[in-house]
Amino acid sequence: MASNLKESQKLTLRFLGDGPCGAVLVDANSSSMVRGYLQEPHVQLPPTSQGKLDVAGAVGKGMFVVSKDLGFGDPYSGQVPIQTGEIASDIAYYYAVSEQIPTAMGLGVLVKPDHSIQSAGGYLVQLMPGTSEEESAELEHRLHHLPSPTEMISEHPSADHLLYHLFNEDEVEILETRDVSFQCSCNRERLENIFGSMSSDDLSEMIQQDEPIETICHFCRERYVFLPEEIQRILNQKTPLK
Structure with a gap:
């Protein structure tokens, strides 16, 4: 989401839910430096019926707030009610409602038995102006039949592999790559x-x-x-x- 920011601009996401993890806050800048925290990180919930982490149960109901500091004036903020508590689907809902951009998003985290993170990743796909109905329908079909993000990153944890799944045999031109890293600005x-x-x-x-x-x-x-x-x-x- 921060990839479209210009120099010195910042983006902040806040999930203000009533679940046991409390507030979830993440911010990022135009250099792909990211930091985030949970208000209550030590939450123990049983897995969902699909055997997955119960993110929705941890987040709960409330508001999802997106703030953009463009480097001048007051930050722009938009907010929508949390729909599911699942991070990816709520971000896609925000784009559709607040910015009127058709968006598909998937996120996955592979957790080891000792609760450390083995791999994490995802995708965010948005339609460009001029996309035909046929192209949109084909992409929607592919997204519907994709393996879960967790499956894809566990098999091949690379952006190239995700692109192959998203666009299949279509030729993909990679315009830019960036390294995303944690960096805290506190001092x-x-x-x-x-x-x-x-x-x-x-x-x-x-x-x-x-x-x-x-x-x-x-x-x-x-x-x-x-x-x-x-x-x-x-x-x-x-x-x-x-």
Whole structure:
């Protein structure tokens, strides 16, 4: 979804459901740097009747919110009710309703017995302007008869293999490839700015407790510790001595 962003633009997805995992948040930028977290990652649910992870049960009902920071003005946001709790189908629904773009999406994750991830991947297919009804019908037929994304990535975890399944014998021209990687943008300076946005009374209360303040990034679990004298410095910058 972030592949169409221009330089310095960002995309944020939020599933705000009432399921046991709480909020699900992911953001990405134009360089394909991605990060995300679950509000409650330690959720144990029995498999579905098909033996799959019960993602819908973990997410629950609520709203799906897409925000785009285009680098100027306020971020653009669109939201739709969560339809199924299955990530791929709800994103496709968002595109159809909020952006009026016919979309098909499939996601799969192969989990090892020790709960680590063996492979993960998926596809997002959208019709280009000028697509004929025959081409649309043929693509819909192929999508309907595709193996599950989990099956495809477990056999051959590559984008080329997914394209072969999607377009069969048709010649496919790959215009661009990108490496997607995790990167967190948290740093100490940003946290200092957050403290600086707090009220003087709140900062004074922290200082009076005379204990280090520990914060942990939700995305990367990086730990930051601020000593009382550092909080005092931030307070002094807010209310300089006369």
